[in-house]
Amino acid sequence: MIDVSHDEAFYYLKKMMEIRQFEDKIMELLSQNIAQGGSHLYAGEEAVAVGAVAAIRPDDYIVSTHRGHGHCIAKGGKLPELMAEILGKATGVCRGKGGSLHLADVSTGNLGANGIVGGGMGIATGAALSVKMRKTDQVVLCFFGDGALNLGIFHECLNMAAVWKLPVVYICENNLYGMSVSVKRACAVQDLTKRALAYDMPSQAVDGMDVLAVKEATSRWVDYARGDKGPSLLICNTYRYYGHSRSDPRKYRTKEEEQQWRDRDPIKTFSQRCVKEGILSQTEVETLEKEVEAEIEQAVQFAIDSPWPQPEELCEDVYA
């Protein structure tokens, strides 16, 4: 038996479907040249963002990554504004100045995606310091990929957070590859939870394809952080279905490997479990999928119909 209510299950499934369809749609828009530039897609990793964000409150913070659409959607970002931002439209959540790599909706406690690998780690650590100094009981979820594990700022921030016992959960989305270089070839230590030992910080690895497992593990470390016990490191093992970006031929991994992960698809497995255990009905799942499809279409239409930024906006927002 899985321990989840109907409403929770419905919500998790809806959010995961939104992310999946959002990402599939962007791939389509990119190939039609309606979306320009690049985009790092989150398809395959939905259970991590949805499960982790389900464990926090609306007033808690998250810090996202270059593969950040999923985090934004999970944290309550509005699909039309996010889609418009990715197209560079004036109605975008960042007024068309951020784009895919800088999606941020501070009004939802999302302190932003980042074009620099590991670029959000300082921000997350500082937000946690601010929480501690302001004496609120908020927590920060700091998402980053396995590629960030070997950056200096990873070490600097985990150390700082541990020394000051800051309320932050460092969530490593281990999708096995930093662009093309595998964790096997990039990391000296293969058991990534061991990285926390250097900071005397607790850590745990979890199946990142299982939304409930991610939620449960995140809740544990969120409680730990809220209880003023300090930071933790959570490794979510997951997989990105698309390449690193649009131009990636995925020569560094096999079709078999891709299929093995797709067999464990977070949306398919979760919806099948829920149906099997009578938490959701098959009809509900199918209807939901259609509803999300319509929602995404509306978001795309909104984005396409939206105006471009005005020329005078170029020099606005550099300074307060």
Place this chain on the structure above:
Amino acid sequence: MREITYRQALNEALAEEMERDPTVFIMGEDVAIYGGAYGVTRGLYERFGEERVRDTAISEAAIVGAGLGAAITGMRPVTEIMYVDFMGLCMDQLNNQVAKIRYMFGGKTKVPLVVRTQGGAGRTLGAHHSQSLESWFIHIPGIKVVMPSVPYDAKGLLKSSIREDNPILFIEHKMLYNTKGEVPEGEYTLPIGVADVKREGEDVTVVAYSRMLLFALEAAKELEQEGISIEVIDPRTLLPLDIDTIVNSVKKTNRAIIVEEDCKTGGTGAEIGMQIVENAFDYLDAPVVRVAGADVPMPKSPVLEELAIPSKERIIEAVKELVG
């Protein structure tokens, strides 16, 4: 009026702002128990406690990065990077995160962050502890770069910087900490982005900032004896640059010299000089002149170090050549 040192002026600014606003706090290497490598934060740890005066590990990227995170979530951090030479270790944080976050977010956040640091030659510390890197930073839209030369400006500008809702890189000079100047008792602030005419004159406009301002004023005194009158302008803030004050002076003197301690090539003087040309070309009787640092890593030997940066003598020489 009372005279205090540049160091004391900065220390007073920090103490007053911490007293006034509980969200202001200090974070950096050796800022608490030690009181800062150059003593600027001395006594603040004892007065405000370890919560608000935070010693960190040697982690420049985390200091600036965490400063940013705290700044966008309700605090006003004053971070310290011990030497401007160490800014390379946190350049991604400053350039890619701190400076751009507001713009990338479409204006939906404010960044009330100060990064204090100090630079410059004069203590024969060699290539990793003596640089003048300000030209790196004036190329970064989104931050402001403040470089005070005298105690009065140091205090007023640091207080304004702490109250500012934009990120400020506040670059002090290691050779100025013990210099004294008049600073009134009590509260005052100075506007960021406004130059100050430190000495009025007729024959040449000399733009000089940070320690070079002192050299320019010394040169002015000697030149006065010889009947040459120079107008000395301290921009005080390099980004944004108060070009209007400089141009107004050039319109009067028709000649301009920029004195800068940083390397000449791609330096701050190139930018200031070009802005003079763009805005006052018709008023110039001669090309704009730069008295600048040599294009070399800073050498250790005191003899070579002195040669690597401008001096009073070089300024006098340049002025005479220009008016001669």
